[in-house]
């Protein structure tokens with residue numbers, strides 16, 4: 001694609017999406033985003049990208065956002081306390097509607113930000129089942145598509161530090177693939193302007209695959225402040241997940257969050273971690289970037305605080 005192509009980033013104000021937009025604009029690409037809030041979007045992204053205001057659940061808005069577009073990056077999420085009840089509407093129904101309208105308008109290039117590994121069909125999380133369905137739909141489509149499987153952001157380590165202590169539900173796995181949102185942005189920006197990555201799926205991972213305990217030590221060294229570590233037993237999390245699971249109509253977010261925490265503690269088995277080296281090698285061969293270490297990311301993270 002030439003630089004004159006217009007790229008639509010859905011979820012362009014999000015944790016990952018904003019770095020995708022920033023990497024694209026830094027590469028002088030023409031970018032449009034869709035956001036429900038102009039002030040927030042301008043604050044996050046500055047003057048550069050074109051902003052369409054509206055909701056992805058509206059067909060009229062989607063048609064307006066797709067006008068004149070050459071490629072689409074989909075990085076929307078409703079996995080938060082406020083929007084969890086609309087998760088299926090936003091992450092499934094609206095994304096399928098975007099596919100339908102893109103096909104009708106002859107837009108062929110799609111980059112979809114999914115989760116790290118392709119979820120099992122029977123995964124016990126609504127978001128995982130939705131990601132699986134969207135990936136299956138792309139595989140059956142005639143789009144020129146690339147799926148980028150995102151692990152938890154490296155920020156997960158920092159978000160669990162309060163008052164000099166990192167408190168981790170379940171203690172976390174012995175090695176957790178994460179990526180800095182900056183690296184994800186660069187990779188996605190390079191992906192969307194290429195057409196030779198059709199039908200490919202990449203599991204994205206940064207240079208560091210470490211435990212939460214290792215992270216406390218490495219962040220302590222860089223900040224010069226000793227960070228403590230506390231593990232909340234997984235048994236307690238499982239008990240809470242059973243209770244909130246039964247009451248999921250009342251506590252939909254907590255119920256899904258606890259399921260995610262259990263998955264994070266149990267999914268990264270030694271054989272999954274063994275494949276990480278292959279994923280890292282493939283990323284370095286395919287994309288032009290230098291993955292940030294947790295120390296490099298920590299410096300940027302605390303500077304922006």
Ligand SMILES: NC(=O)c1ccc[n+]([C@@H]2O[C@H](COP(=O)([O-])OP(=O)(O)OC[C@H]3O[C@@H](n4cnc5c(N)ncnc54)[C@H](OP(=O)(O)O)[C@@H]3O)[C@@H](O)[C@H]2O)c1
Pocket residue numbers: 010011012013014015016017034035036037040041054055056057074075076077078079080090113114115116150151152153
């Ligand atoms: N963050 C992580 O650690 C992580 C880990 C693994 C996978 N992922 C995947 O990465 C992708 C992006 O996640 P994220 O964490 O970056 O998301 P996020 O920070 O929660 O951002 C969500 C984005 O979706 C947009 N959005 C939500 N509802 C919308 C609606 N009704 N209409 C229009 N836009 C809407 C928001 O736009 P406005 O608010 O501006 O309207 C925002 O830009 C998702 O596929 C997620 O599953 C994320």
